[in-house]
Each structure stands twice: as structure tokens, then as C-alpha cells.
Amino acid sequence: MDIFGKSLTELRDLIKSNKISSKELFSYFAKRAEKYNSDLNAYLTMIDFTDHSEGDLSGIPIAIKDNFCTQGVRTTASAKVLDSFIPPYESTVTRRLKEAGVLFTGKTNMDAWAHGSSTETSDYGPTKNPWDTTRAPGGSSGGSAAVVSSFLAPAAIGSETAGSIRQPASWCGIVGLKPTYGRVSRYGVIAMGSSFDCPGPMTQTVEDAAMILQVIAGKDPYDATSATEEVPDYRKQMTEKRTLTFGVPDEYMKGLDRDVEKKVEESLKVLEKLGHKVKRVSLLDPKYSISVYTILQRAEVSSNLARYDGIRYGNGRDAFGSEAKRRMMLGTYTLSHGYYDAFYKKAQKIKTLIIEDLKRVFDDVDLIVAAPTPMTALKLGEFEKYPFFGETMDVLNEAAAVAGTPAISIPCGLDSKGLPVGLQFMGNYFDEGTILNAAYQFEKETNFFDVLAEGRKKYE
Amino acid sequence: MEIHVELKTKSKMFCQCSANYFGKEPNSNTCPVCLGMPGALPVPNKQAVEWTVKIGKALNCSINKRTKFDRKHYYYPDLPKGYQISQYDEPIAVKGHLDITFKGKDNSLTEKRFNITRVHLEEDTGKLTHAGEDTLVDFNRSSVPLVEIVTEPDFENADDVKVFLEELHTIIRTLDVSDADMEKGSMRMEPNISLSLYENKEERMKNLPKYKVEVKNINSFNFAKKAIEYELKRQAEILDKGETPTQETRGYNEDKGITYSQRSKEEAQDYRYFPEPDIPPMEFTDDFIEKVEKTIPELPASKVKSYLNDYQLKYDDAFILTRDSSLSTYYEKLIAVLSKEKQLDLKKQNLEQALANVIVNKRIQTNISEKEFAEKFIKMFARVEVDESQLETSLEKAIQENPKAVSDYKSGKTNAVMALVGTVMREMRGQADAMDVRKRLEEKINKI
Missing domain, CATH: 1.10.10.410 (Arc Repressor Mutant, subunit A)
Incomplete structure (x- = not known):
């Protein structure tokens, strides 16, 4: 049977109608990984086939970013410090997936500790972008984006602190959804920036994203910051007939690569053609989000990495890579006596302003539309030219990250180099439904300009 | 004074492991959360929060309606996360006081007020054992709820401290929130000692000494008194020479009755406090605070007063009977039972005082049921039927x-x-x- 390029939804139907067994499906992807992973370095650890539960996603194989603790399976967050760490517990996200019948293909490469936007800070070598293996897949969920793009897994779980789902999704030409902070439990996700971290789906279709979100969303008694808001039926919200108002922030259209800008403008025309209203809005300059995010996230990083003190997990603090060390030093500095007020406290105040700014715009529009990243995939090694590479790549992602609002990145065409360009929809708190609705309409209308088929072509 | 009290909640502060770690095999009472493993998250224990409010209220504090947890960073092998979850600038309770009655040599009663700076909630650490060249760490105690009570510098001598600690101990036991067992370490106290020439508190607070010596490892009220007396003498000698004692942490050696230097605190440690992002801030309603307050039983000091007023007891008897709430409850139940008894011949005493005498002088032991005690008491004071x-x-x-x-x-x-x-x-x-x-x-x- 031809499985190549099938979405999660299609595979689910094949399994449900007994056209393929979960074991056959699993070994199909295992064989593909065996064939292509040495080129891509997208998987760090492969997982064997096991029995699975019966549920909404029975027998569906999904790849898991390596910062999700998986019981009995090595979990490193791509950091040598955790080289031999095998968690005796399961993250809530992977537990919920398992309970829904999902099988895990393997653990995917990422920037070490999720510190980066290119997967090049991984202590296990960079992941290559399946579109062009001389380029980076983006990051930090670069491995997850690459396995979906090259069809080494039909879908993957990523996590985002600021852009780590949306930016690699954009660079690899797939769908990446960052839910509202608190919508999905962080329990068992190796912490990066605790007040920003959001697990989310990375998929080939919008419906697949909705289906995975349905399984992983909801209050978790093991995460005090998880939200009690009821989880709606996302696929129902996705397919409702709706006419929406989109806001295009002028401040987010500046400094874009010309190809990216062009594709975003074309996408706006698609939205208008679908009968939606597109209007210009004004948001705080994204540079403020970068400053706020950098201060707060570094502070949390310096604290979250304090537990790897060399007493446990086998490797000492000298095993930290240079990016982690830089972040710890900056975070330690900003939290130090006498600097706390000037940095951390001030950043918290500006965070409040950013939230108010977004809320103000959402009084007027249903969604904000922008590019997820100012340029398409860069060459491997280029990130070294930028001291705050991640922040620069994620400039357009950080407002939603700081505010904790949901957003999606979907493919909207190719640039002149033949690389995928992403389009971003940002929504109001807990309004993943509207985001999915708009993205689904766009997908139905354009089929994402066949970007996904183009991306996996080489890996047939 | 800084006093730490371990709460006797069912589970630990941030996970579901048992808070009762005593005597368990090392590291058997642990989970990913209290071991601080990657990705594990703390979820606060509601009971512990309520009990901290209860302690705060019992110490006449005002309760902060908005309160939060903070991370306090320092490296130590018994601290698995590299930080302790504690409370920094928004503790649960602040600005309280404890009024304590002192009995003078002439039997006169005077009252002294000791102000409470704050009461906050945090987690306990693991425990290190040094075995030859090795140091072993046991995380069974890690994340057991710990309440820290901090007082103002209101103590003029070691006796003040001892009486205060005893009263506080009685209150905590009466509130039924901790065993407050010093042998087991469920109540620990750290005096911070420095000497001032100002007797007037306002003046003293304006001119606080430039140094402070903290004494650790004290596990009885008597040792607290002795350690303080030793420090007062030691510091006075240094000051008399025109020098300033070193700011440091000292330990107490109970065999020798002396304190010894543990580590210098000359450079204040920077704990890099910041709000714990894993736990949302807590908001208390008036209703909640009131409900918690209603769970506070009559406290020993108030009981002493009512025994003096209502029963006309001697002060010493009233004091002894109120040191343990189970004893005062026993006593009050006996009064209820025996006041119905018409055939008692108590001579000139009232029933309450007669009963108090018998209990305090241990003429009848109190380890028997109230019914048995009452029977013995009735026999002891039976009115004689005369032909x-x-x-x-x-x-x-x-x-x-x-x-x-x-x-x-x-x-x-x-x-x-x-x-x-x-x-x-x-x-x-x-x-x-x-x-x-x-x-x-x-x-x-x-x-x-």
C-alpha cells in the first residue's frame, strides 16, 4: 500500500479499517528513518515497536522531541549533560498520547536544552534541513520539523518557548501550532523558560494539528500552571463556516526578506478572496518583546539548569555547551542583587504592556497575520554571525511567546531559492479554534501551494 | 530568632510523597518532583498553605491576601534543584506578635511583647550524612513542608528567648499542625545574636549592630539558652576590647556548651530570588482567611487567663495545665463530669482547684480514662456518711x-x-x- 505522504488522519482511517496494521505502519517509518536519518540527523534515539492502547489515535506513530521525558527511553534534550538519562517517569503529553494509542517512532534532535533556532547547538550535531541539507531546519524543534517534512514520521511533537515550533515549521514547510501557555501541560518537559514553554503539534495538515491538540490539551493536576479552561472540540471549530477579520501589524512587515514579504502579501490576497476582512493594525514594536523575552527567559534558564550540578546524571557542569553557559551567565547576572529591579522587574512590567497591547488589537480583529520569521532557511553555520541569533530569527514570534497567546505557522509558498515560506496566524488566549479555522480554510483553498509534497519528494 | 517548623501534613509540600519521612530507608520516600528531576513540576499542598495561615493568625499576624512562592538559589548537595522553593517578598503572614506572661520572683505577673516579622512557607531539604571520606545524601525529607517564623530583635536576654520558644512550641502543638519535636528536627531554631547598648527599642532599631552571629544545630530550649548566654559573653569580651565580632554562622556543641565557627558570612550570599514560574501566585479571600481562623482552638495564654478568672486557679497550676492541649482538654472534661457529683467533700477548695492540685501533684495519674480518673477522684474526696x-x-x-x-x-x-x-x-x-x-x-x- 502506498503510505507515502499520508496524513495522520488518513493513516488513522487505514488502521481503523484494518487496511494496515499498526506494526506494518510502524516498521514503514522505522525503515525510512534507517534509510534517511544518517543524512538528516533528525532522530537521536529510535524506539522499538510495542503494544499500544486503544484510543483516538490507535497505532499512529509520532516522533517526540527529545526534551519530553519518556519512561524507559533515553531523554537528553540534546545535551551531553543528560547523555545517559533514562527517565523513570512519563511527561503528561507523551502519557496522553500513549493513552490515545500513539506509538513513538523516536526522539528528535533539537538545540541543546532548546537554546537556539537552528538545531545547531545540539551536542549531537545539527539536524539538516530536508529541503537542502546544507541548510538548517530551524529550531529548537528542528528534528521534529525535519522528520515531518521528510516523512520519517507522519507528525511530531515539538515545544516552543519563543518560536521553537513556528520557526522550524516555517523553514521546513510544515504546519506548527503553538498553543496558549497553560493549554498543554509542561509536566515532564525539560524546562527551558518555565513561564513560556508550550508543547505543541508539528504536522502535515491543519486537521492533524487539531487532532493531536485535542489529545494533549487540558488541565493536568501535575502542572499548577496548566489551565482549567474547558477543551473545545477543535475539529468542529476548525470546520465551522466563518468569516474573519485579520489584522496585519505594520511593525511586523518591516525588515522582512523580500521573498517572504511577497508571499505574505499574496496570502493576504487569498484571505480576502475567501471573503475575510484584512486590515492594517498597529502593535508595539517587536523589539520590545525581544528585550523582555531575553531577560526573563535567561533568568529562568539560569535557574532551571542549576539542578544539573554534576552530582547526578553522570556528567558535570563542564559538559554544558557554550550557548547554555552564555545563557546561564546572563540570567545569573540579571537576577543578581542590585540588578533584579533594573532587569527582571522592569521586564515583567513591559510584559504586562505587551499583553495589553495584544488584547487591545484582539478587541478589533479575530486574528493577527504576519510572517513567522523574517527569512527562509539559512545555511548551516550562519547563526554564528548573530550573537542573539535565536532572538533575531524569532523576532516575529516573541510577542505571542511573551504574552502566552496561541499561534500557528503554515506553508504559503516557496521563495526564489525554492525554500518554503511560512505564514503565521496569532490568536487570542485559548482561541486555538479560530486559528485552526483560518488555517484550515487557507489549506483547503491553496493546499499550501503543494509545499509539503515538494518537500518530501526527494525522500520518496 | 528564626524558627523552622515542619508541618505534619499527609503529603509533602509539592508532591504526593508522604511528609512522614522519619525512620524510612534512605531515598525510599521520593519521586521525580522531590528529587528535582528534569521536567518535574511542583504543585503546592493546600493543607500546608492553610496551616501556615493558621499559624500566622495564631501569632496575630496580618495575612497577605496576595502571596507567591519564590526560588532561592544556592548550591548544596542536599538541595536537588539548585534552588529552594520559598517565599521572599510576599510571605503568607507578616507583622504579628506574641504576648507572654512572666512570673517574677515576688510572684507578680508581667507581660512582654515579642514581635513577629513574618511567617512563610517553604520546602525542607534532603539530609547529608558524612561517612568517612564519603558524604551520603538522603532525599526522604526533601520537600517536606517547612514554616519559617522570624521575629524582631526583641529579646533582652537568654531567658526571654527560652520562654518565648516554649510558648511558641506550645502554640504550634495546640494548633495541631506539627509534632514540633526537636529531637527529630521537626522544630529547629536559629538565634541571631548581636549586642546593643540601646535599651529603648526605637533607638536600638535605628542603630542596629554592624554584625550578627547566627547559631545553628540547637535542639532544645535549654541549649538555646546556653548557646545565647555563651555568645553574649563571647561577644561582650570582643566588644570590650574595642573590636567587632565577625559576622558568621556558628554551631553549638552541647557537650562542651560552646559555640564554634562554621562559615563566615562576611559576604552576604546572593540567593537570586525570583518568582517561582511553576506556581501561579495565590489569592486569599476574606472568607477563606476567616474559615481558617475559625479552626484555631483557644490558645494556651488565653486558657491561662480563663483558668485564672473562671476557676480562680493558682497561676502555676493554670500554666502547667495549659502546656499541653490534651491535658487541658482532659482537665476540662473532668470538671464537666465531676461538677455533677454531689457527694464530694472538697473542704474549702473549689472543684477546679482541687482537681488541678491532684493533677499537678500527680496524686492521680492522667494516663487513664477520664471515667477511671473521676472514680478515683470521687473516692479520694468522698463525703463521709456519719451515723x-x-x-x-x-x-x-x-x-x-x-x-x-x-x-x-x-x-x-x-x-x-x-x-x-x-x-x-x-x-x-x-x-x-x-x-x-x-x-x-x-x-x-x-x-x-
Whole structure:
């Protein structure tokens, strides 16, 4: 049977109608990984086939970013410090997936500790972008984006602190959804920036994203910051007939690569053609989000990495890579006596302003539309030219990250180099439904300009 | 003073492991959360939060309606996350006080007020054991709820501290929130000692000494007193030489009765506090605070006052009976039972004082049921049923049969009557009141 390029939804139907067994499906992807992973370095650890539960996603194989603790399976967050760490517990996200019948293909490469936007800070070598293996897949969920793009897994779980789902999704030409902070439990996700971290789906279709979100969303008694808001039926919200108002922030259209800008403008025309209203809005300059995010996230990083003190997990603090060390030093500095007020406290105040700014715009529009990243995939090694590479790549992602609002990145065409360009929809708190609705309409209308088929072509 | 009290909640502060770690095999009472493993998240224990509010209220504090947890960073092998979840600038309770009655040598009572700076909630650490060249770490205690109580510098001498600690201990036990067992380390105290020449508090607070010595490892009130007395002497000697004592942490050696330097605190440690992002801030409603306050039983100091006022007890008896709430409850139940008893002969005492005497002097042990105690008490104070006609006969008979004693008495040897009393009591088989018998014998002899 031809499985190549099938979405999660299609595979689910094949399994449900007994056209393929979960074991056959699993070994199909295992064989593909065996064939292509040495080129891509997208998987760090492969997982064997096991029995699975019966549920909404029975027998569906999904790849898991390596910062999700998986019981009995090595979990490193791509950091040598955790080289031999095998968690005796399961993250809530992977537990919920398992309970829904999902099988895990393997653990995917990422920037070490999720510190980066290119997967090049991984202590296990960079992941290559399946579109062009001389380029980076983006990051930090670069491995997850690459396995979906090259069809080494039909879908993957990523996590985002600021852009780590949306930016690699954009660079690899797939769908990446960052839910509202608190919508999905962080329990068992190796912490990066605790007040920003959001697990989310990375998929080939919008419906697949909705289906995975349905399984992983909801209050978790093991995460005090998880939200009690009821989880709606996302696929129902996705397919409702709706006419929406989109806001295009002028401040987010500046400094874009010309190809990216062009594709975003074309996408706006698609939205208008679908009968939606597109209007210009004004948001705080994204540079403020970068400053706020950098201060707060570094502070949390310096604290979250304090537990790897060399007493446990086998490797000492000298095993930290240079990016982690830089972040710890900056975070330690900003939290130090006498600097706390000037940095951390001030950043918290500006965070409040950013939230108010977004809320103000959402009084007027249903969604904000922008590019997820100012340029398409860069060459491997280029990130070294930028001291705050991640922040620069994620400039357009950080407002939603700081505010904790949901957003999606979907493919909207190719640039002149033949690389995928992403389009971003940002929504109001807990309004993943509207985001999915708009993205689904766009997908139905354009089929994402066949970007996904183009991306996996080489890996047939 | 800084006092740490481990709460006796069912589970730990941020996970579901048992808070009762005592005597368990090392590291058997742990989970990913209290081991600080990657990705594990803390979820606060509601009971522990309520009990901290309860302690705060009992110490007359105001409760912060908005409160939060913070991370306090330092490296130590018994601290698995590299930070302790504690409270920094928004503790649960602030600005309280404890009024304590002191009994002077002339039995006069005076009251002293000790101000409470703050009461906050945090997690306990693991425990290190040094074994030769190795250091072993046990995380069974890691994340057990710990309440820290901090006082103002209101103590003028070591006795103040001892009395304060004893009262605080009694209050915590009365609130039923901790075993407060110093042997097991569920109550720990750290005096911070420095010497000032200012007697007036306002002046003293304006001119606080430039140094402070913290003493750790104290596990009894007496040791606290001794350690402070030792420090006062040691610091005075240094100050008298015109020098300033070193700011440091010292340990207490109970065998030698001395303190010794542990680590210098000259450079204040930077704990890099910041709000714990894994736990949302807490908001308390008035309703919640009121509900918690209603769970506070009558506290020992108030009980002493009501025993003095309502029962007219002697101060010492009232004090002793209120040191343990189970004893005062026992005592009050006995009053309820015995006040219905009509056949008691308590002489001039009221029931409450008589009962207090018996308990305090251990004439009847209190480790028996109230019913058994009451039975013994009734027997002890049973009103004697006297057969009037038999007594009258017996009195006459005694006088007639002992002319020598009668004449001795008449000639001024008043003690001679006691022989007659003995005779009558024997005759009556004890069923008479000896005082009454003596009185009536004397009346009869005087009439002869």
C-alpha cells in the first residue's frame, strides 16, 4: 500500500479499517528513518515497536522531541549533560498520547536544552534541513520539523518557548501550532523558560494539528500552571463556516526578506478572496518583546539548569555547551542583587504592556497575520554571525511567546531559492479554534501551494 | 530568632510523597518532583498553605491576601534543584506578635511583647550524612513542608528567648499542625545574636549592630539558652576590647556548651530570588482567611487567663495545665463530669482547684480514662456518711473510758485530745470526719 505522504488522519482511517496494521505502519517509518536519518540527523534515539492502547489515535506513530521525558527511553534534550538519562517517569503529553494509542517512532534532535533556532547547538550535531541539507531546519524543534517534512514520521511533537515550533515549521514547510501557555501541560518537559514553554503539534495538515491538540490539551493536576479552561472540540471549530477579520501589524512587515514579504502579501490576497476582512493594525514594536523575552527567559534558564550540578546524571557542569553557559551567565547576572529591579522587574512590567497591547488589537480583529520569521532557511553555520541569533530569527514570534497567546505557522509558498515560506496566524488566549479555522480554510483553498509534497519528494 | 517548623501534613509540600519521612530507608520516600528531576513540576499542598495561615493568625499576624512562592538559589548537595522553593517578598503572614506572661520572683505577673516579622512557607531539604571520606545524601525529607517564623530583635536576654520558644512550641502543638519535636528536627531554631547598648527599642532599631552571629544545630530550649548566654559573653569580651565580632554562622556543641565557627558570612550570599514560574501566585479571600481562623482552638495564654478568672486557679497550676492541649482538654472534661457529683467533700477548695492540685501533684495519674480518673477522684474526696447516734455514743464512750486524757487536756495538754480522736475514729471505722470529731470532743470536755 502506498503510505507515502499520508496524513495522520488518513493513516488513522487505514488502521481503523484494518487496511494496515499498526506494526506494518510502524516498521514503514522505522525503515525510512534507517534509510534517511544518517543524512538528516533528525532522530537521536529510535524506539522499538510495542503494544499500544486503544484510543483516538490507535497505532499512529509520532516522533517526540527529545526534551519530553519518556519512561524507559533515553531523554537528553540534546545535551551531553543528560547523555545517559533514562527517565523513570512519563511527561503528561507523551502519557496522553500513549493513552490515545500513539506509538513513538523516536526522539528528535533539537538545540541543546532548546537554546537556539537552528538545531545547531545540539551536542549531537545539527539536524539538516530536508529541503537542502546544507541548510538548517530551524529550531529548537528542528528534528521534529525535519522528520515531518521528510516523512520519517507522519507528525511530531515539538515545544516552543519563543518560536521553537513556528520557526522550524516555517523553514521546513510544515504546519506548527503553538498553543496558549497553560493549554498543554509542561509536566515532564525539560524546562527551558518555565513561564513560556508550550508543547505543541508539528504536522502535515491543519486537521492533524487539531487532532493531536485535542489529545494533549487540558488541565493536568501535575502542572499548577496548566489551565482549567474547558477543551473545545477543535475539529468542529476548525470546520465551522466563518468569516474573519485579520489584522496585519505594520511593525511586523518591516525588515522582512523580500521573498517572504511577497508571499505574505499574496496570502493576504487569498484571505480576502475567501471573503475575510484584512486590515492594517498597529502593535508595539517587536523589539520590545525581544528585550523582555531575553531577560526573563535567561533568568529562568539560569535557574532551571542549576539542578544539573554534576552530582547526578553522570556528567558535570563542564559538559554544558557554550550557548547554555552564555545563557546561564546572563540570567545569573540579571537576577543578581542590585540588578533584579533594573532587569527582571522592569521586564515583567513591559510584559504586562505587551499583553495589553495584544488584547487591545484582539478587541478589533479575530486574528493577527504576519510572517513567522523574517527569512527562509539559512545555511548551516550562519547563526554564528548573530550573537542573539535565536532572538533575531524569532523576532516575529516573541510577542505571542511573551504574552502566552496561541499561534500557528503554515506553508504559503516557496521563495526564489525554492525554500518554503511560512505564514503565521496569532490568536487570542485559548482561541486555538479560530486559528485552526483560518488555517484550515487557507489549506483547503491553496493546499499550501503543494509545499509539503515538494518537500518530501526527494525522500520518496 | 528564626524558627523552622515542619508541618505534619499527609503529603509533602509539592508532591504526593508522604511528609512522614522519619525512620524510612534512605531515598525510599521520593519521586521525580522531590528529587528535582528534569521536567518535574511542583504543585503546592493546600493543607500546608492553610496551616501556615493558621499559624500566622495564631501569632496575630496580618495575612497577605496576595502571596507567591519564590526560588532561592544556592548550591548544596542536599538541595536537588539548585534552588529552594520559598517565599521572599510576599510571605503568607507578616507583622504579628506574641504576648507572654512572666512570673517574677515576688510572684507578680508581667507581660512582654515579642514581635513577629513574618511567617512563610517553604520546602525542607534532603539530609547529608558524612561517612568517612564519603558524604551520603538522603532525599526522604526533601520537600517536606517547612514554616519559617522570624521575629524582631526583641529579646533582652537568654531567658526571654527560652520562654518565648516554649510558648511558641506550645502554640504550634495546640494548633495541631506539627509534632514540633526537636529531637527529630521537626522544630529547629536559629538565634541571631548581636549586642546593643540601646535599651529603648526605637533607638536600638535605628542603630542596629554592624554584625550578627547566627547559631545553628540547637535542639532544645535549654541549649538555646546556653548557646545565647555563651555568645553574649563571647561577644561582650570582643566588644570590650574595642573590636567587632565577625559576622558568621556558628554551631553549638552541647557537650562542651560552646559555640564554634562554621562559615563566615562576611559576604552576604546572593540567593537570586525570583518568582517561582511553576506556581501561579495565590489569592486569599476574606472568607477563606476567616474559615481558617475559625479552626484555631483557644490558645494556651488565653486558657491561662480563663483558668485564672473562671476557676480562680493558682497561676502555676493554670500554666502547667495549659502546656499541653490534651491535658487541658482532659482537665476540662473532668470538671464537666465531676461538677455533677454531689457527694464530694472538697473542704474549702473549689472543684477546679482541687482537681488541678491532684493533677499537678500527680496524686492521680492522667494516663487513664477520664471515667477511671473521676472514680478515683470521687473516692479520694468522698463525703463521709456519719451515723449521728453511733457517733454521739462513741464520743461519750471515749470520754468516759479515758479519764486520764480528759484531765490532761483540761490541764492544758491540748494534744491529749488526739488520743480520743483516734479512739473514736477506730470505733467509727473511719466513717467520720476527724476534724469534726476533734471539735465535738473539745466542746464536750470543756463542758465537763
